[in-house]
Each structure stands twice: as C-alpha cells, then as structure tokens.
Amino acid sequence: MSPSTLPARPRLAAHVLARRHLVGEEERVILHDLRSGQLLQLGQREWVLVSAADGTRDVEGIAIAAAREGAHARVPAVQAFLAQLHAAGLLEADDTGEDAARAPASGAPAGGAPAGGAPASGAPAGGAPASPVPAPEERDARERPLEVLPDFSLHCDGRGSCCRIYASILFDPEEAARARALRPDVMSGGARHELAFMPERGTWPCAASVVAMRDGRCAYLEGEGRCALHALGGPEAKPLGCRTFPASFVDDGESVRVSVAVECACVLASAGRPGGAPLLDPRLRVRGDLDGRIDVARLPDRAAVAPGATAARAELVAWSRRLAAAAPPPDVAAGLFALADAVEAEGLTGGAIARFERPEALAPAALGPWLAALHGRAARRAREDAAWRSERDLARRATRWIAAATLALAEPDLLGALLLAPVRAPDRERFYLRAALHGHRLLGALPLSLALRDRAARLVVARALPVIVAGADADDPACAEPLALVEAMLRGHGLDAYAVEMAGAR
Known part of the structure; x- marks a missing residue:
C-alpha cells in the first residue's frame, strides 16, 4: 500500500x-x-x-x-x-x-485481545504459548537481591508537585475503574471510561490508560494539592506508578538497584532527614517479591562509555561502585565534566576517578554549547506550550523558566560568575549524584562521557533558576528544589533530547 x-x-x-x-x-x-x-x-x-x-x-x-x-x-x-x-x-x-480485510462490518467493534501495549491480563506476549516453568535465567533474575539506596526515607509534603508536572499518569483497567467509582464526578467519567481516560497510545484498547489533565494537573488532584483517590480510598486506591514513585528499579546482573528519581522537591528535602517512609517495603527482599507490573530496567551486556568505546556490564557496575565511594568534589558539576574528559581519554580507570575528586574549574566555553542546545529545545517547547497550555500549567511555566535561564547563561561573563560562585546547596547536588550512581541512571541512551556532561549542565541550570523564578511563582512548592524541577522537565517532557542532539553533533 x-x-x-x-x-x-x-x-x-x-x-x-x-x-x-x-x-x-x-x-x-x-x-x-x-x-x-x-x-x-x-x-x-x-x-x-x-x-x-x-x-x-x-x-x-x-x-x-x-x-x-x-x-x-x-x-x-x-x-x-x-x-x-x-x-x-x-x-x-x-x-x-489479511485479517484487517475481514474485520467486522462498519461501525462494529472488533473482538479479541487488545492490540498494542502489554498483553491482556494473563495472556503471554507474542504468539507462543505461556510456559508454566520459568527459564533458568528468569529464575535467576527472580532471586536477585533488591539493593535499596541506603540512608534514605521519603517525607512527602502532600502538596501534589509530582502530580502537576508529568505529561502522562497511567492507570491499569482495575485502577481506572476504582478511580471512577471513587470519584464519578471527575470529567463525568463515572459511567464512561473514555470521558476521563484515553488509551496510552493510539486509539485501540491498551493495557493502560492515561487520565485527563486539568491545567496540567492530574484530574484527580484536589485544589489544595491532595490526591482525591488517596483521601477517599487510602494509598492503595492510587495507581501503581503513583504508589511506587519516586523509586526506580534497575537489574544490573548482580542485584536490582532500587534508587530514587530526583524529580520531586520532596526527594531532595528528604535527603539526610531520617524518619520518613521507606523507599521500598522492607519485607521485599528479591526481585521475585516485586509486583509483576513494576518496570525493572535491565542494563545491557555492554554499554557505551565514550563515542566509539564500550565496556562490559560488570566493569561498569564495578566502576560505578568505586565512583560512589570516592570523595565528592567541592563542585559536583565541575567534577562530572572533568570525569567525562578523563573517561574519554583513559577509560574506566582509577585515574579518571581521581580527576573527578580534584577537578579544575569548569570553563564557560566547555559548558556553553550544552546550555545553548538545551535552550534551543526548551525555547521551541515553550512556544508550542504557549499555543495550548494554561498559564496555570506548571509544565508550561517550568519550560519557560529553563528557556530563560539557559538564554541568560549564554552570556559568558554571567556563566563564568555563576561557575565561580559558591554552590548554594552542595549537599543536594551530592545526593543527586549518589542517587544517580546507585540507580545506574548515568547509563542509558547516551555514552557515559556525554551523560556526565549532560548532568553537569543540569546542575548549572538548576543553580541559575532561583534568579529566574520570582514573585508568586517562587512560592510554588515545586520551586523549592530547582534541581528536581529541572530533572522532571527534562525526562518527563522530552527536553533531555537536547543531549542526543549534542551527541549527534560530535
């Protein structure tokens, strides 16, 4: 055709x-x-x-x-x-x-399993029959221990910052039905699923649905920032993604690293503060104990450490542990940039980590192209958002703030002054790096050296945001921790694609 x-x-x-x-x-x-x-x-x-x-x-x-x-x-x-x-x-x-040519007559819905997304409940993916006995490698994976980020517990302020920043909040069919039963008035969805929810992708029935958003907020979020589902039905009434947030899960072949996504002000406010909720139920000990719907990412057997160079997974895991144990530099952004240069020159050696611990000052000329690329991406997104998002939408405002901050930092003297100024929250930046290393969040689509530079750029933008965000906006709870706001926007709204553009330009 x-x-x-x-x-x-x-x-x-x-x-x-x-x-x-x-x-x-x-x-x-x-x-x-x-x-x-x-x-x-x-x-x-x-x-x-x-x-x-x-x-x-x-x-x-x-x-x-x-x-x-x-x-x-x-x-x-x-x-x-x-x-x-x-x-x-x-x-x-x-x-x-050919089956499409024999679809039901005009106007009639098709039967059978849902297309797209995950398979129907209880059905195996693909055409092969389900095996009642797991393969040996699957049994081994289920026995891998859960290695939770140490010395961290979460203090949620209940003000709904995370419920106002993401583009999609997913519900499975049971969760969506429960939500509509608890609050049938929301989007008038009590009687009709499609009024409050849409398919995760496409237009056919999917294994997950996304809830409608009101001025960029989850439709079930109350005006004061409290979750209506939690208020009426307790924490179990919320979808699984909301209940497990901000935990992240990565299987590195040795264990499942359970870390935290630094994408909510509450996460950084919790760093170093005891007495909060555990990141994971302590009764869960191995991967097989986890809810099967939880997305556990898997590190590949080999990953890029620099353009044109790769390393085995075990080598990367060992290097990550050594870096986590290293003395943090006075300026984490400078340390990350120096480490990126060292990784490209020396690979995963102890000398590279030594350069991380004692970096030279970060030069504006080195960081400038990264900030310019992020500005281009954020400015385009800000123009798109202005055409349809509400002025009350946090995502719209945050994109505008990031675009303004990166534009201001295009002035070399201003960027140089920011890089020489004392870091306002060094403990927050050190925790950010610790959480990223524990969760292997530096290993992904980008070569490691470029991911290190990307994280350095994020830190510098977050340092500049308090100057950009002023007036009533500064009182928004989501603005209390600018680094978390930058992280949420880059991952949740695709601004992190700027780093892929930088990789392609090298």
Missing part, C-alpha cells in the same frame, strides 16, 4: 499519544507524534472522529460511529480529514494483515 493511500480501516498510529487536557473550561485533545516531535491540537468533534478510527471501521463506519456521539460529518469530509492525518504520518493500518 502506498504511504499516501489511506488505509481501508485506519487507526491512530502507535507512535502517536493522544492526551485530553482541560484548559480552564475548554477541553482540548493534543496528539503527540513521538517520531517527529510535532503536536497537533484537536477539538472535541475532531477527536470523536479520530477515536472512532480504531482499526475496525472503514471511513463510512467511522462517520456512523462519530454520529452516535454527536459528531456529525459527511463521509467525504471524514475522508478528507483522515487523509490529512495520514499524510502527516499519524495514521496506520491494523497490523493484522
């Missing part, structure tokens, strides 16, 4: 995320194209047409299904609208091949 030919039974592509936002009292649906990075804003009528395109209906069936929901349109108009979306790369055919 030609790329320009509209599929007989089209559906929203798997690389497109549809998200419902209430901006003030106006309802909007935003399509996020993960491949191109583009956003498309739809009105409610257009979304009804798109949601009816779930791979089970032809164009006439889509028009009939949409009309049932009050979105009346003639078939030629529906055809033209869908053709525009397809030309933009937002639609695809059902990937069941």
Whole structure:
C-alpha cells in the first residue's frame, strides 16, 4: 500500500499519544507524534472522529460511529480529514494483515485481545504459548537481591508537585475503574471510561490508560494539592506508578538497584532527614517479591562509555561502585565534566576517578554549547506550550523558566560568575549524584562521557533558576528544589533530547 493511500480501516498510529487536557473550561485533545516531535491540537468533534478510527471501521463506519456521539460529518469530509492525518504520518493500518480485510462490518467493534501495549491480563506476549516453568535465567533474575539506596526515607509534603508536572499518569483497567467509582464526578467519567481516560497510545484498547489533565494537573488532584483517590480510598486506591514513585528499579546482573528519581522537591528535602517512609517495603527482599507490573530496567551486556568505546556490564557496575565511594568534589558539576574528559581519554580507570575528586574549574566555553542546545529545545517547547497550555500549567511555566535561564547563561561573563560562585546547596547536588550512581541512571541512551556532561549542565541550570523564578511563582512548592524541577522537565517532557542532539553533533 502506498504511504499516501489511506488505509481501508485506519487507526491512530502507535507512535502517536493522544492526551485530553482541560484548559480552564475548554477541553482540548493534543496528539503527540513521538517520531517527529510535532503536536497537533484537536477539538472535541475532531477527536470523536479520530477515536472512532480504531482499526475496525472503514471511513463510512467511522462517520456512523462519530454520529452516535454527536459528531456529525459527511463521509467525504471524514475522508478528507483522515487523509490529512495520514499524510502527516499519524495514521496506520491494523497490523493484522489479511485479517484487517475481514474485520467486522462498519461501525462494529472488533473482538479479541487488545492490540498494542502489554498483553491482556494473563495472556503471554507474542504468539507462543505461556510456559508454566520459568527459564533458568528468569529464575535467576527472580532471586536477585533488591539493593535499596541506603540512608534514605521519603517525607512527602502532600502538596501534589509530582502530580502537576508529568505529561502522562497511567492507570491499569482495575485502577481506572476504582478511580471512577471513587470519584464519578471527575470529567463525568463515572459511567464512561473514555470521558476521563484515553488509551496510552493510539486509539485501540491498551493495557493502560492515561487520565485527563486539568491545567496540567492530574484530574484527580484536589485544589489544595491532595490526591482525591488517596483521601477517599487510602494509598492503595492510587495507581501503581503513583504508589511506587519516586523509586526506580534497575537489574544490573548482580542485584536490582532500587534508587530514587530526583524529580520531586520532596526527594531532595528528604535527603539526610531520617524518619520518613521507606523507599521500598522492607519485607521485599528479591526481585521475585516485586509486583509483576513494576518496570525493572535491565542494563545491557555492554554499554557505551565514550563515542566509539564500550565496556562490559560488570566493569561498569564495578566502576560505578568505586565512583560512589570516592570523595565528592567541592563542585559536583565541575567534577562530572572533568570525569567525562578523563573517561574519554583513559577509560574506566582509577585515574579518571581521581580527576573527578580534584577537578579544575569548569570553563564557560566547555559548558556553553550544552546550555545553548538545551535552550534551543526548551525555547521551541515553550512556544508550542504557549499555543495550548494554561498559564496555570506548571509544565508550561517550568519550560519557560529553563528557556530563560539557559538564554541568560549564554552570556559568558554571567556563566563564568555563576561557575565561580559558591554552590548554594552542595549537599543536594551530592545526593543527586549518589542517587544517580546507585540507580545506574548515568547509563542509558547516551555514552557515559556525554551523560556526565549532560548532568553537569543540569546542575548549572538548576543553580541559575532561583534568579529566574520570582514573585508568586517562587512560592510554588515545586520551586523549592530547582534541581528536581529541572530533572522532571527534562525526562518527563522530552527536553533531555537536547543531549542526543549534542551527541549527534560530535
């Protein structure tokens, strides 16, 4: 089939995320194209047409299904609208091949297991039958000990900062049904799932749904920042992701490292403060004890340590432990940048760690290109957000702050003065690095040396934010720890792609 030919039974592509936002009292649906990075804003009528395109209906069936929901349109108009979306790369055919040609008649839903996302409850992924006996390597993985970040407990302030910053909050079917039962008034979703939730991706039934957002906040978040589900049903009423946040899980072949994502002000405020909630239930000892729905990342057998150079997983794990035990430098950002240079020159040697402990001052000329690249990404995102996000939306404001901070730091004298100034919260920066090392968060899509420079840039931007955030915004609880705000925005809203651009430019 030609790329320009509209599929007989089209559906929203798997690389497109549809998200419902209430901006003030106006309802909007935003399509996020993960491949191109583009956003498309739809009105409610257009979304009804798109949601009816779930791979089970032809164009006439889509028009009939949409009309049932009050979105009346003639078939030629529906055809033209869908053709525009397809030309933009937002639609695809059902990937069941010939079965698509034998799909139910127009307007009728297809049966069977959900397409996309995780398999249906109890069903194995793929076409092979489930095996009642785990493979040996699976049994070994289940017995790996859980190694929890030591000397950390969480003090949550209950002000909902983390519920206001992320683009998607996922619920499984049972969690979504419980949420709608507890608060049927939210988005009028008590009777109809699709009013409060949307598929995680595409338009077909997925194993997870995402809740609607009101001015960038989870729709179940109360005005004062308390979770309505927690208030009515206790902590178990919240989705699993919310209950396990901010814990992260990485299997490094020796153990499962349980660390913390430094993406909420409460995390940094908890550092060095005893008496909080444990990061993980202490009764859980091995990986097999964890809820099977928890995402446990796995370190690859080999990973890039510098452009063109790799190291074995065991070597990286040992190096990470040595670095965690090293004396922290007076300036963590300078130490990370010096370590990046040393890793590229010497590899994972003890000499590289010695340069981390006693770094030279970080030069504005070295850091400047990284800040410029982050500014470009943040400025583009700020312009996009201004077209549809509410001024009350924390994500919109935080993107604007990061864009302003990186623009200000483009002035070499200002950047130089910031780098020479005493670090305001060195203990926070040292904890940030400790949590990243314990959770192997420096090992990912980027070579290690570039990930080190990326983290140094984040630290410097966070140091500049208090000057940028002023007035009433400074009283927002999410602004109490600028480093956590930077971390949440870079991962949660795709600003970290700037570092991938830097990697490609090298």
